[in-house]
Amino acid sequence: MSTASLPPSPIPLLTSVASYRQWRQKAFEERKSVGFVPTMGALHDGHLSLVQKSLAENDLTVLSIFVNPAQFAPHEDLATYPRTLPRDLELLTAQQVTVGEAVRKASAVFLPQVQDMYPSGISQDISVQKGTFVEVKGYGHQMEGASRPAFFRGVATAVTKLFNAVQPTNAYFGEKDIQQALLVRRLCKDLLFAHPEPDHVHIVPTSRDPTDDLALSSRNVYLSAQERKLAPALINALQGAQSAWLNGQPKDQCILTALAVIDEVKKQAFVHGVDMQLDYIEMNNSETFDILDASSNNQLTGDIPVIVSGGLWVGKTRLIDNIVIGDLSCII
Template identity: 35%
Template sequence: MRVHKKRLDILTDVAAFNKQKKTIGFVPTMGALHKGHLALIERALEENQKVIVSIFVNPTQFNTSEDLVNYPRTLDEDIKLLSVLSEEIIVFAPTPKEVYGDEMLSIKYDFKGLEHEMEGKFRPGHFDGVGTVLKHFFNIITPNKAYFGEKDFQQLQIVKKLVEIEKMSVQIIGCPIYREESGLALSSRNKRLNQRQLDISPLIYSTLKQVKKEFGTKSVSYLNKWVSDQFKNNSELQLEYFEIAKVSDLKSIKRKQKDTKYRAFIAVFAGEIRLIDNIALN
């Protein structure tokens, strides 16, 4: 398995694949790989002749220096995990300078309002950082397909809009959320949870499932209050937001409409560790 840390090295591989007319699948990650990442990579391996996995903790998408510093970095373990999956995977693990050059700045994007909803309200500038780093990676790797998990559903919609804005030919593939047996959505941040937090965190998904069950008969205002009440007196989990939103534009709703697709979105703090999840409602 080849591991590249230099832009020139990955460009050399990509040029060879393009010359051979090999299809390229790309899975961008920030490392600390788990089964959710592996599911994305396995699908990429099934659908493409070559697969590139990036491992890069992107500084421009973090809102606090503390979160950036504490984000788990496990490159050696990640490489071992990938080598077991397939020796054919190419890993790109650059430094920020290799990605951004001398100026590590985010492009200011207009994602047609998608960036101002939910995560955008609580993490200003986050999606500019996501869009900027993916633009760099897409330009370097020129993939045919790129794979993203639906746990970050808002990000998935943002990436689709990015490709439209930048007029890129890459096809964006959304993949189902991978969960623990308890229902907790897999995330690299889960590694930072203590046992008490792990024991209580399945409440997040069970709450979403109950919302889905009652969405057809209960009002949006009722569901919003009910979710808030589930976390009101919880000493381990603090609700940051819960919103029911239209899939098309991610705007939160007060009333349901016919022939419209909705999802429920939630963000919760377990101590200082921020967990997000979502579920399709109809």
């Protein structure tokens, strides 16, 4: 990406690893902490909540925008994924936090290029990929990984590269992508990352629409008006499972409660000509990601938080969401 093609921005835009490292070296020399918010762009209030937390907790804040080809399967929406850099920069420029007498704003935007991130080239077809890739064995095949087998390999690879380039003091991820966030903590622990250390990978609560609790997502823009009305079915189903769990019901009954919510909304969807298909609803151990036994209940799982998660197709848009039951601070 040439500098001439970039939109105007009061925030420095760093488009190469070399230019970013020069910026980062200055921060090291000045002994300033650096918070990092990795994104694929198409920013919304969920991303901005991560930025706000980083601004409050760090001297400097960097946001990256990189649509990572390695986490899209050949049939997925890499080409059509929303790219809204001018709008993203407007939203980011408006963010600020006052700490003492200082007003903190975003310090830099890192816009790495595909050829920098994947010097050996990259294909969405995993069978022909060349070069170095990272896989967190045993943690990427459950939950979202069951539906998207190569997804977390792509995530782990891109995050490793970004952390190596950015060298953040703290990094911020949204709870909406809970498996991703916990997997990144595991990645940092297993690979002995110093920037960030595992306990400096922070998980920020999911940002939701205040009217119906729909999780904010860049893909929500794909929903038609009628589909948008039906989309909260997923969080409503997960809340049903959560309520049953907290009332002492076994896991299999919790899942049935959630499925009943989905089935009821599917009837409404059919009437309005909307195709709604459930991908999965499941309950998993947040430490191992293993599926809970059917007879498990909240008296048997101890202090380990439980993740109730799901994936739902509403029309041609795939939505994901989750609820964490318990305190995630113990999971590093």
